[in-house]
Amino acid sequence: MTIKIGVIGTGAIGREHIDRIENILSGGEVKAVTDVNQESAYKAVKDYNLDATVYPDDVALVGDPNIDAVFVTSWGPAHEQSVLLAIEAGKYVFCEKPLATSAEGCMRIVDAEQKQGKRLVQVGFMRRYDEGYVQLKEALDNNEIGDPLMIHCSHRNPGVDENYKTNMAVTETLIHEIDALHWLIDDNYESVRVDFPRKTKHSHAELQDPQVFTLKTQGGVLIHAEVFVNCKYGYDIQCEVMGEEGIAKLPEVASVVVRKESKLSSNILNDWKIRFMDAYNKELQNFLDSVEKYGEPQGPTSWDGYIAAVTADACLQAQETGEEVDIKLQDTPDFYKKQVAVRN
Ligand code: NAI
Ligand code: NAD
Ligand code: ISE
Numbered sequence: 001m002t003i004k005i006g007v008i009g010t011g012a013i014g015r016e017h018i019d020r021i022e023n024i025l026s027g028g029e030v031k032a033v034t035d036v037n038q039e040s041a042y043k044a045v046k047d048y049n050l051d052a053t054v055y056p057d058d059v060a061l062v063g064d065p066n067i068d069a070v071f072v073t074s075w076g077p078a079h080e081q082s083v084l085l086a087i088e089a090g091k092y093v094f095c096e097k098p099l100a101t102s103a104e105g106c107m108r109i110v111d112a113e114q115k116q117g118k119r120l121v122q123v124g125f126m127r128r129y130d131e132g133y134v135q136l137k138e139a140l141d142n143n144e145i146g147d148p149l150m151i152h153c154s155h156r157n158p159g160v161d162e163n164y165k166t167n168m169a170v171t172e173t174l175i176h177e178i179d180a181l182h183w184l185i186d187d188n189y190e191s192v193r194v195d196f197p198r199k200t201k202h203s204h205a206e207l208q209d210p211q212v213f214t215l216k217t218q219g220g221v222l223i224h225a226e227v228f229v230n231c232k233y234g235y236d237i238q239c240e241v242m243g244e245e246g247i248a249k250l251p252e253v254a255s256v257v258v259r260k261e262s263k264l265s266s267n268i269l270n271d272w273k274i275r276f277m278d279a280y281n282k283e284l285q286n287f288l289d290s291v292e293k294y295g296e297p298q299g300p301t302s303w304d305g306y307i308a309a310v311t312a313d314a315c316l317q318a319q320e321t322g323e324e325v326d327i328k329l330q331d332t333p334d335f336y337k338k339q340v341a342v343r344n
Contacts, residue, residue: 003092003288006032006067008058008082009074010044013096016273017071018048020281027288028069034061035074058082062089069291072096076171080105087112087120092297094287096124097175099305103313106306107330113302114335122287122297123305125179129282132251136239137184145243148185151223153177153239156231158270159202166208169227170315174213177225177239178311179304185241187217188307192314193324202230213315234268235275303336 005021005028007014014035021028030048034055035041041054055061058078062070062085069092072082080100086093087109099121100106113120127133140148155173164172182189195212203209210228217223239250253275255266269275283299290298307329314325 001027001292003028003068003291004031004066005029005069005071006034006055006061006064007044007071007073008034008061009072009078009096010035010040011073011075012273014071014073015044015047016280017073017284018044018050020284022048022050024281025285025288027285027292032061032064032067034058036078058085062086062091068092069094069287076101080109083109083121084112087116090116091120092287092291093121094124094284094297095121095305097179097305098171098309098312099123099302100309101171103306103309106302106309110302110306110333110336114333119296119301119335121302121305122283122299123179123302123308124283125176125300125304125308126276126279126283127176127180128183128300129286130276130279132253133180133184133239136241136248136250139248140185140241140243144246145241145248146245148221148241148243150242151181151185151221151225151239152242153181153223154226154228154236156226156234156236156238157229157272158232158234160207160229162204162206164229165206166211166319167316169207169209169211169229170312170319173227173229174225174315175308175312178308178315179300180239181215181223181225182217182307183304184239185217185219185221187219187221188329189311189314189327190216190218191324191326192216192311192318194315194318194322200228200230202232208319211319213318215311234270235272236268237275301336303332 018030030050030052032053033041070086072079072095076098083093083095193214196208209230213225215223241248257266287297314327318325
């Protein structure tokens with residue numbers, strides 16, 4: 001069966017996902033698109049040669065009886081409305097992060113999904129599908145370095161535009177570490193504090209850059225997570241877990257090592273689209289296969305979206321107050337306790 005997909009938001013990642021559904025993955029076809037910028041929606045149909053209807057908005061797109069699954073790739077503040085519409089219509093949803101921009105918004109989605117009686121939603125936390133993170137998790141699950149004590153990690157972008165403000169270091173960038181790290185060590189966050197080192201001259205008035213988040217987990221693990229979005233030199237994701245018996249590190253992206261003119265060098269990527277290309281492909285193929293095979297997505301759930309939102313809210317409060325802020329999650333509903341297989 002081919003899953004008929006409607007895409008809400010045909011910007012950078014909406015176009016990337018359309019391209020992979022049409023040209024790389026199997027089992028899905030884009031049959032509808034919409035964007036608040038309608039020209040962008042028409043352009044996507046033309047550029048990717050889609051046999052798809054352009055709708056004026058998400059209400060009309062979700063109402064198309066031919067659409068089985070909705071991809072929400074608009075900007076973050078618009079996600080909640082589109083996801084709720086899709087759930088109410090009983091349609092599957094792949095939603096880019098964030099699921100909603102507040103914990104309350106995520107809870108409304110969690111409630112709506114539970115009322116439908118089965119999982120409909122997968123959140124775009126693609127690092128769980130990245131081969132390096134999968135290997136790192138296997139090493140930890142196999143107790144290769146004993147119990148984890150500390151994590152040092154960095155999320156660095158070469159640069160950002162003037163629209164990117166201090167809070168977006170959390171909602172756009174750190175949000176991936178927030179999801180990946182608690183999954184990696186199977187622990188819950190307890191508190192967070194933020195430090196602002198000297199600001200780089202490459203930033204702008206409304207962006208404190210870099211930032212260092214210190215998260216503590218209920219199990220006592222201390223995490224130092226650096227976000228540096230004007231690092232200039234490349235797109236670089238680092239993660240090192242220190243355990244009782246050794247250290248496990250996220251592998252570097254493979255690159256040819258050149259010896260030339262008295263130098264030893266290898267390339268560093270500079271684009272998230274390329275760094276996580278395989279992970280995006282795997283997460284979406286897994287979504288399509290799971291819906292087809294099990295009638296439910298198997299990837300990161302609405303509850304994972306809620307955990308990320310509660311943690312992000314605490315990080316934002318810590319940015320504003322300079323204080324250590326507690327992270328308080330509600331108990332996980334039974335509905336979300338079933339273990340899901342992430343590996344393909
Ligand atoms: P973008 O700004 O390039 O594209 C967003 C598109 O959504 C724009 O075309 C905009 O006109 C449209 N849009 C906004 N509100 C809308 C609405 N209510 N209805 C229909 N269309 C709407 O942004 P980008 O970079 O594509 O990001 C989109 C989402 O994907 C964000 O939530 C972002 O956080 C997420 N993202 C995730 C990544 C990942 O690694 N998982 C990477 C990049 C983005
Ligand atoms: P973008 O600005 O390029 O695209 C967003 C698009 O959404 C725009 O075309 C905009 O017109 C449209 N849009 C906004 N509000 C809308 C609405 N209410 N209805 C319909 N369309 C609407 O942004 P992007 O980089 O593609 O990011 C989109 C989302 O994807 C964000 O949530 C972002 O965080 C997420 N994202 C995730 C990753 C990742 O690694 N998982 C990477 C990039 C972006
Ligand atoms: C973008 O929105 C993403 O989600 C990317 O994965 C991230 O690395 C980048 O910093 C964000 O801007």
